Amino acid sequence: MTPDPWASAATIARDVRARTLSATAVVAAALHSIAARNPALNAFTDVVLARAQARAAALDRGAAPRGPLAGVPFAVKNLFDVAGLVTRAGSRINRDNPPAARDATLVARLEQAGAVLVGALNMGEYAYDFTGQNVHDGASRNPHDRAHMTGGSSGGSAAAVAGGMVPLALASDTNGSIRVPASLCGLFGLKPTFGRLSRAGTFPFVASLDHVGPLARSTEDLALAYDAMAGHDPADPACQDRAAEPAVPALARGAAGLRIAVLGGYFQRGAAAEALAAVTTCVDALGVAATVELPEAARARGAAFVITATEAAALHHDRLRRRAQDFDPDVRDRLLAGALIPAPYVVQAQRFRRWYREQVLRVFADVDVLLAPATPCVAPRIGQATFVLDGAEMPVRPNLGVFTQPLSFIGLPVVAVPLPGPHLPIGVQVIAAPWRETDALRVAATLEAAGVAQAMRPANS
Template sequence: MTTTIRPNGAAEIARAVARGDVSAEDLARAALADIDARDGDINAFTDITRERALAEARAIDRARAEGQQLGPLAGVPYAVKNLYAVAGLPTRAGSKINAAGPRATDDALLIERMRAAGAVLLGALNMGEYAYDFTGENAHYGPSHNPLDTTRMTGGSSGGSAAAVAAGFVPIALGSDTNGSIRVPAAFCGLYGLKPTYGRLPRTGTFPFCDSLDHLGPFARSVADLGLVYDVLQGHDASDPVCARRPVEHVTREIAKGHDGLRIAVATGYFRADAEPGALAALDRAAQALDVSDAIDIPRAAEARASAFLITNAEGSALHLERLRRRPADFDPDTRDRFLAGALLPASWYVAAQRFRRVFEDLMAETFSRYDVILAPATPTSAPLIGQKTISIGGKDVPLRAHMGIYTQPISFVGLPVAAVPVREAAAMPYGIQVIAPPWREDLCLRVAAALEAAGLAKSA
């Protein structure tokens, strides 16, 4: 079959393949050729699954020719952060150490679900070492470059995932988010991202970072595609002990409801104190587009962020302690030193941080008794330059890595669902807005995200 069109969005691709307007194999070959031609400048991919992609695409084309019903992602190319197990590849998790380990014998569960829906896997994507990163830089594989300005960071740790989607290599990609690793790259690269409720999506077959904070989720260039892939990914799995036994709640049909009737507030206080003017202007534009005037000061957010830091350091260092003893020279020095610092934390601090988690959950539950959705900035700045070490916050220069998650960490600390929504003025670099909802209400996140998308806040991205 000869390709007559090359659709861009996941939903558009699946419809075109199902109609026979384009073959899945031709789409896969075109995407692979694009990666070959341009990824040298972007550095999104660490592994290309070329033969697998073509085999999966041919299987889709055969199924269509035989009159079989195709899945909702039939022929859609995608890629995954390289902490997802991909059969035949080492599960790098952004590290040198894992790259020399055994190759995976099975796919991560979410990859199995994507394949069952007809999606075509093109490869594994660059990331910050062991997911402990907000920059998208990697000492072993090089930095991912922001497709909107290749001198700038993608954000991390899912930097390759964001770069692959923003560059147009794939319409969707899978990442992970512990303290902001979907929301920060989505903001820097002008994309939509979804961090579902903690426990919503099973993490089976992925390399962990901080078990009590780790989430998985997708990136896309539209809210419709974000909802489409999220619906495919849902479902309980007993292999992940924190994966909740909840019914699959399809959001695709909910998105069109928009924000009418929802009680929405804009986070103030902590969530405005250290943002640069552009980030605040983006938040104000979003509030204006939704006709939102209510503001709310989320109590004790700074303590939530500090507690998230302690838990991350303690759990991450415990996971990697044996690697730190055996192969300290094979870590990125920045990552190694943060893990070593975490290993020295008193156990009483970790316990206190976990206890405060329940306190903050109760505070957020009270907040959501008054509002359905809260808007907040995703990052205090737009994408910094690759190699930049500090940013200016509140008139002071502070370490960049530690401060890019100041607005995302309090939210993932208690596992709330969040959609990241891009806001961009003309040719300027984008900012991101967090659309935050109560637990298990991803539908509300995506309804408001769709309303912001319809308002045209990111049309130039």
């Protein structure tokens, strides 16, 4: 059997476990695809060829577990530690650090399930980005039209999966960095509940808001990866000690019994016609009749903005003092501004966060799943500085996350599902109550089974 670079992780794992396909052949095909496609897409910053080949060979000779992700090639945003690689986190400054001594927890857990790491991926500097552009490594490029943004900050993760180089990638999401690139590149992305998946061995951005999760071309692949990665990790103080709630078995239940509503108000203002049309398509497919609003969603976004700027400034304070000239200027200037914000504003934003969480949890007393646009528009062109949002010309970089920020602000689990468009895809957020990832994944799987949500192969591939 010849490996198909567009095969799903589930298909690859099934064939490798059945020994109708060797892990060595799968990994060789992935490495070939990376060599052929990456020069145009600029997704990978590192390829761990020898490690991947050795791991695949171990799988084939039975020296490594052929688990639920047997032989599945994957790659990680370059803020995940990979033993032997410098964790650059999209920066120039971190390249002066020594290589990581060990893998991040989630890298290790995916490999324990049989997956094979093939490399590390481009990202916006220190994850402070929604565009997928990087002043040091160049922009990652949207596989559906290379003149357009991938979205960020997990731009390389999205380009690698949407471009047919790997079926699975890991990313991080502080304010939308999984969901924005999923939307712009036409992928499924899971941002789990805050505290669900371990961040140990990842370079931080905003400790109060950082999440990690997978990008894939199907709901089943998201669920497979999620199940392999879930579980308490004392190395991440935010990671909660909860019983496993496997997602794969839940997918077959579909959306039956789930109360679904669409988010109105804030989440419908300013979105372009294609973003609203994508939500309407999902609403129609699911037979949704209810509309609900989240109170003070705009203020929630503002509070997320303040916490992000100030916590990130604190994290990078010493680097700003010593090496300010080595930052991406767009990142540096936001961090410097964050360093000047008075402390009472930061504490008030965290107090507001608790109030907002309580209000949103009340909404979930009457509904299980909410739908909202993932991005206000399809992918802007690379280098585009502004776009029109709610009738006003606004900078692209901080505003692509206008619909994602009020949700990650309180750690809700969200699956971004892709809807094809005439030129470029766009995503819809499927949002569940805290710790109910399975509800969001069930709805995503239902939309996928109905042919509404699809990760389309790029026309030029």
